[in-house]
Structure formats: C-alpha cells, structure tokens
Amino acid sequence: MQSINLNYNSMQLTPLEIIRRESLQKLRELGINPYPPEEFKTTTSIKQIISNFEEFEGKEVILAGRMMSRRIMGKASFAELKDASGRMQIYINRDEICSDEEAVMYNTVFKKLLDMGDIIGIRGTVFKTNVGEESVKVKELTVLSKSLRPLPVVKTDADGKIHDAFSDAELRYRQRYVDLIVNDTVKETFIKRTKITTSIREFFNERGYLEVETPILQPIPGGAAARPFKTHHNALDMPLYLRIANELYLKRLIVGGFDAVYEFAKDFRNEGMDRTHNPEFTVMELYVAYKDYNWMMNMTEELLEKVALDSNGTTEMKIGKNDVSFKAPYPRVPILEAIRIHTGFDVAGMNDIQLKEVCKKVGVEVDETMGVGKLIDELFGSKCEHHYIQPTFIIDYPKEMSPLTKKHRTNPDLTERFELMVNGKELANAYSELNDPIEQRERFEDQLKLSEKGDDEAMFIDQDFIRALEYGMPPTSGIGIGIDRLVMFMTNNSSIQEVLFFPQMKPEKKAPSVELNDDEKVLLELLKATTPILLNNLKIKSGFSNKKWDKTLKGITKHNLAKVNATDAGLFVEVV
RNA sequence: GACCUGGUAGCUCAGUUGGUAGAGCACCUCCCUUUUAAGGAGGUGGUCCUGGGUUCGAGCCCCAGCCCGGUCACCA
Numbered sequence: 001m002q003s004i005n006l007n008y009n010s011m012q013l014t015p016l017e018i019i020r021r022e023s024l025q026k027l028r029e030l031g032i033n034p035y036p037p038e039e040f041k042t043t044t045s046i047k048q049i050i051s052n053f054e055e056f057e058g059k060e061v062i063l064a065g066r067m068m069s070r071r072i073m074g075k076a077s078f079a080e081l082k083d084a085s086g087r088m089q090i091y092i093n094r095d096e097i098c099s100d101e102e103a104v105m106y107n108t109v110f111k112k113l114l115d116m117g118d119i120i121g122i123r124g125t126v127f128k129t130n131v132g133e134e135s136v137k138v139k140e141l142t143v144l145s146k147s148l149r150p151l152p153v154v155k156t157d158a159d160g161k162i163h164d165a166f167s168d169a170e171l172r173y174r175q176r177y178v179d180l181i182v183n184d185t186v187k188e189t190f191i192k193r194t195k196i197t198t199s200i201r202e203f204f205n206e207r208g209y210l211e212v213e214t215p216i217l218q219p220i221p222g223g224a225a226a227r228p229f230k231t232h233h234n235a236l237d238m239p240l241y242l243r244i245a246n247e248l249y250l251k252r253l254i255v256g257g258f259d260a261v262y263e264f265a266k267d268f269r270n271e272g273m274d275r276t277h278n279p280e281f282t283v284m285e286l287y288v289a290y291k292d293y294n295w296m297m298n299m300t301e302e303l304l305e306k307v308a309l310d311s312n313g314t315t316e317m318k319i320g321k322n323d324v325s326f327k328a329p330y331p332r333v334p335i336l337e338a339i340r341i342h343t344g345f346d347v348a349g350m351n352d353i354q355l356k357e358v359c360k361k362v363g364v365e366v367d368e369t370m371g372v373g374k375l376i377d378e379l380f381g382s383k384c385e386h387h388y389i390q391p392t393f394i395i396d397y398p399k400e401m402s403p404l405t406k407k408h409r410t411n412p413d414l415t416e417r418f419e420l421m422v423n424g425k426e427l428a429n430a431y432s433e434l435n436d437p438i439e440q441r442e443r444f445e446d447q448l449k450l451s452e453k454g455d456d457e458a459m460f461i462d463q464d465f466i467r468a469l470e471y472g473m474p475p476t477s478g479i480g481i482g483i484d485r486l487v488m489f490m491t492n493n494s495s496i497q498e499v500l501f502f503p504q505m506k507p508e509k510k511a512p513s514v515e516l517n518d519d520e521k522v523l524l525e526l527l528k529a530t531t532p533i534l535l536n537n538l539k540i541k542s543g544f545s546n547k548k549w550d551k552t553l554k555g556i557t558k559h560n561l562a563k564v565n566a567t568d569a570g571l572f573v574e575v576v
Numbered sequence: 577g578a579c580c581u582g583g584u585a586g587c588u589c590a591g592u593u594g595g596u597a598g599a600g601c602a603c604c605u606c607c608c609u610u611u612u613a614a615g616g617a618g619g620u621g622g623u624c625c626u627g628g629g630u631u632c633g634a635g636c637c638c639c640a641g642c643c644c645g646g647u648c649a650c651c652a
Contacts, residue, residue: 015621016586016603069612076609093609116602129610137610152587153602155613163613164588164601170644171587182587224652245652271651272577283652419652429652482652495645506643 016150023113024146034146040064040121047085049126053134056126064121064144072111089135090122097141105141117147154182173503192311193487193499199310200284203303209260214249216242222462223247226269242268248465250287254476255468262286275495279504282483291477292432293416297393301328311490319423319489322389330391335380338394342384369453373400388421403443403459405431422489430479437469
C-alpha cells in the first residue's frame with residue numbers, strides 16, 4: 001500500500017537503528033555479506049544437544065539461530081544462541097575463531113558489528129563450563145542475517161524469574177513476531193495449539209472420518225444465527241458473505257454419501273469483540289451418519305480425554321482458579337433441570353408469558369421480541385451456565401432455539417441437542433441432526449417469523465439445503481467444537497488473543513511525516529524575510545499562541561532549516 | 577455501544593500544590609580468557625499518544641479525539 005511505503009521512506013531512525021545500519025555497512029566493507037544466499041547446513045539442534053549432552057560432549061556441531069544476549073570479557077565472550085528448539089550458551093574465544101594478527105572476526109565483527117538479535121551460524125565443540133553450564137566452544141562464526149531493530153531485552157535470573165518482560169499487550173499483539181522471539185511461553189502456547197488440532201485429526205482419521213473443505217464465501221450465510229460480513233463479487237455482480245458456519249455444507253456431503261466428514265473451519269461473525277470473541281475464529285465441525293446425540297456425547301468424552309493427554313500429559317487441568325478434570329464420563333443435565341436447580345422454577349411446558357414472569361422474578365431482563373427459546377436461553381445463560389465448571393453436557397434444549405435439530409424422541413417440545421459446558425463456558429454444541437425436509441422447512445419458516453418480529457439473529461432460509469434434504473439424509477449426529485476456546489482451556493489462557501497468532505486490531509496510527517506542516521511553512525517564510533531575527537520579534541510576528549510557537553519552532557529546528565543562537569544581545573533565529 | 581485504567585527513552589517503569597524530563601536494562605567508549613540478571617569507569621539517547629485551551633511557565637490542570645487493556649451490554 002502506498003501510504004505504508006511512504007511511512008517507511010519517511011521513517012525517522014532511532015540512534016540504535018542508525019548504529020545497526022552503520023554496522024551493516026561496515027560488514028559489507030569487510031567483504032561479509034550480512035544476508036548470504038547460501039544454504040547453511042546445521043548438524044543438530046539445541047534441544048538435541050541439551051537432552052543428550054553426554055553423547056554430544058566433546059563432539060563438533062554446527063548450529064544456527066538468533067543471538068539473544070552477549071557477555072563480552074576481553075578476549076573471550078559468552079552469548080546465548082536461540083534456535084527453533086531452545087536456547088543454549090556459546091563460548092567465543094578470540095584465538096579460537098581468529099588466526100590473523102588483527103583478529104578481525106572477534107574484535108571487529110563479533111564485538112563491534114554484531115548485535116543482540118542477529119542471526120548467526122556457528123561451528124564448534126560441545127563442552128561444559130567450570131560453572132557447569134552446557135555450552136558450545138565456537139571455532140567458526142558466520143553472519144546469516146543482520147537485525148536492524150533492537151529487540152526488547154528480557155532477562156531471566158537464576159531462580160527463573162523474568163525481568164523486564166516484554167509485556168505490553170498492544171505491542172505483543174501488533175508485533176507477534178517479537179513476542180514469539182522473546183517470550184518463550186508464547187511459542188509454547190501455539191505449539192500446544194497445533195498439538196491439540198493434530199490430536200483431534202488423529203482421533204478422526206483413525207476412525208476413517210474424512211477431512212474436507214467447504215466454501216468460505218457463501219451466497220447465504222447459514223448454519224448459525226449471527227451477523228455476517230458481507231462482500232461483493234465483481235464478475236458475478238452479486239453479494240457474498242463470509243461464512244458464519246459450515247454446518248449446512250457438511251450435511252450436504254452426508255447427503256452425498258460420505259459417512260463422516262469434518263472440517264477445521266475459520267468462521268466469521270460481525271459482532272462485538274472481547275476477551276472471548278474475535279471476528280474470525282476456528283470451529284471444528286464433525287458429522288457422522290447413523291449416529292445420534294447420545295453417541296456423540298460418548299465420542300466427545302473420549303476425544304477430550306485424548307486431547308488433554310496429548311497436549312498436557314494429564315486429564316487434570318488448572319483453568320484460572322479452578323481445577324478441571326477432563327476424565328470421562330461427564331454428567332448429563334437436561335437444561336430445564338438445570339434451570340430448576342439454579343432458579344427453583346420448573347419452567348417445563350411454560351408459554352412465553354409465564355416464562356417472562358419467571359425471568360422477572362429471578363431478575364433476568366427480557367424484551368418483547370423474545371420467544372420461548374430465547375427466554376429459556378436467557379435464563380440458563382445468566383443463572384446456570386457459570387455453575388458448570390467441570391465438563392457437563394447440558395441436554396434437551398427447547399425446539400424454538402434449535403431450528404436444525406431433530407425433535408426429542410420422547411418430548412416433542414424439546415430437541416436432541418447438547419452443549420458441553422466447561423469452566424462455566426460453552427465449548428461444544430451438538431445435535432441429532434434434523435433430516436425431515438418438511439419439518440426443516442417449517443422450522444426455517446418459524447425463524448422467518450421471529451425475524452419479522454424483530455429478532456435480528458434469526459436464521460436465513462437456504463432453499464438448496466432443503467432440496468438436498470429432500471433427496472434424503474441418513475440419520476446423522478453433528479458437533480461443533482470451538483477450537484480457540486478449547487486451546488484457551490488447555491493452555492490456561494483467559495483471553496482469545498493469547499491463542500491467536502494475529503488477533504484483530506485497529507490499525508496503528510501513521511508514522512510522523514518529515515514534511516513541514518502549514519504552521520512550520522508560515523514561520524519559515526517569516527524567518528526568510530528577515531534573518532537573523534530576534535527570537536521574541538519572530539514570535540510576535542507569527543502571532544502564534546505560546547504552545548503553537550514552541551512546537552513550530554522546535555519543528556523547523558529539528559528539520560535543520562533554522563537554528564537559534566544565543567548572543568549577548570539576546571536569542572537570535574536564523575535560517576541554516 | 578457505555579463506563580473505568582493506562583499511553584513518558586529501544587524495553588520495563590518512576591515523575592513531588594504546575595517550575596530546565598529520571599532510573600534499571602539496552603546502546604556507545606574504555607578495562608577484563610570459563611562468565612551468567614557477569615562486573616568496573618565514563619557517555620549518548622525524548623513528538624512525555626494527538627490537537628486545542630488555561631498559565632509568565634503544562635508530562636502534570638481543562639476540552640476534544642486516537643489507541644491498548646478491563647468491566648458491562650450485545651453476540652454462538
């Protein structure tokens with residue numbers, strides 16, 4: 001983008017950056033390419049050495065990584081090298097890496113021209129220092145990439161206590177690359193995230209379930225109730241929406257004859273952002289033919305137990321202040337039972353008027369647009385949800401709030417649906433899927449009525465999806481698991497931003513321009529008319545307020561267009 | 577969207593009824609061959625988020641705005 005390029009061109013360098021650019025130039029003058037093109041072949045990784053130290057001791061290794069700290073002591077130095085696998089100390093001795101008289105590689109390149117953050121390669125032998133620290137004695141040093149910006153300096157003391165941590169949330173999210181370099185725990189979070197998704201894939205693939213991809217750009221944003229992002233396709237000249245869910249597409253595939261399909265889907269919802277909501281987020285949805293929601297509950301227990309073990313090595317977890325166990329089985333509580341337990345009211349079979357009465361009594365706010373489903377959802381959400389810390393299936397939701405769910409086998413007012421609650425939050429949502437096309441059309445029409453009544457979350461009708469159901473979909477159970485939320489639980493993070501590499505942020509403000517502003521131009525013209533001029537006279541001529549005067553004069557002196565001279569006769573300003 | 581915190585050096589942070597902008601680390605110069613939050617001596621470095629205002633004088637007070645975070649509201 002043009003504006004960004006302009007910003008870079010007009011960027012004012014800090015003294016630290018200028019020094020590094022000068023070092024870069026000097027490296028080139030010494031005939032060292034600071035960005036060499038050749039492959040750099042390493043023989044092992046830091047983690048390998050640390051975890052098999054006896055095997056490596058005395059042997060030669062070649063490593064590459066970022067220099068994270070440096071302690072120079074005359075003719076010898078220690079530095080910390082960090083590669084993708086870990087950190088370890090390297091020992092650099094002048095006479096080991098240099099044979100020439102001037103010892104250029106040590107005295108000039110290592111001591112003067114390299115900086116913290118530079119990427120280097122080393123060849124040397126593994127040894128242990130007198131103090132017992134595992135290290136590599138460097139015999140050869142190669143510059144692999146010069147770093148032009150100083151990294152934050154984060155130090156860890158002998159007790160493992162971190163000093164001057166790079167902790168500003170805004171900087172960490174905007175410059176995640178820096179966060180990943182200096183904050184090791186951040187990297188661990190994201191490695192764990194991949195372990196979790198890998199664990200889920202393994203679980204499904206072993207069962208022969210098929211991983212698929214379905215459209216993100218959808219003409220009708222179906223499968224959930226949420227405000228979509230809208231975009232436009234130029235060639236077709238039609239609106240398209242970023243998907244809010246992929247449910248209806250996966251069910252079409254079940255119609256098409258796949259027994260089990262799943263997708264890790266980025267979904268998009270144009271709604272508020274907070275600690276647990278990002279406009280784009282990841283949901284794993286799975287559909288399995290010939291199963292029901294009871295089967296799905298059993299599978300979910302098994303899956304989560306495995307995910308906990310694969311990612312953390314245990315089913316027992318600390319989430320915030322709570323101890324949570326993912327050991328199966330999990331209790332199954334009908335939603336109306338939960339409401340009875342936590343409010344004292346049995347709302348089974350109540351109509352909307354009676355429900356509003358109950359809401360009023362227990363202090364839950366309601367409005368006219370709310371139907372039975374929404375009222376029950378509201379009661380559960382504000383009075384019950386937060387009580388379910390241990391994994392608990394809340395089951396048998398009312399029909400009104402579940403337009404894609406099959407009617408309950410014993411009670412036609414309810415549906416075969418469950419939500420899995422963990423730590424007081426929803427983690428998964430699953431149904432015995434509605435496969436009766438005639439009833440599905442009726443449910444959609446009920447949603448349309450809700451929408452006309454003012455419910456802006458009611459679902460859109462997808463005619464093609466109904467057509468697919470009319471060809472016949474086997475009885476099927478489906479589930480959606482919020483992956484970001486699952487990762488939050490498994491890594492004990494309370495903010496979704498901590499488990500997304502690049503959480504959504506408002507743009508940074510523009511870098512200051514080197515262009516003169518209008519006030520500065522005016523002042524410079526005045527100055528050019530009479531130069532040198534007594535400072536106070538120029539101030540009076542400008543007519544600027546004190547603050548504006550001060551800022552503007554500082555502005556043009558900073559650009560080196562004018563300077564102030566102190567003489568016996570007073571302060572004079574002149575053009576340079 | 578509402579309310580509350582905060583925004584000062586590359587990083588982490590101080591900053592006194594409003595009176596010339598500070599510390600630690602980093603950086604620069606010098607000393608130092610198994611150190612480790614290495615150490616010792618000296619030094620450089622600032623759009624105090626932005627724009628107005630009050631004042632002889634604003635990092636600090638007032639007004640408007642921007643950005644992060646938190647709480648609530650909204651929301652699968």
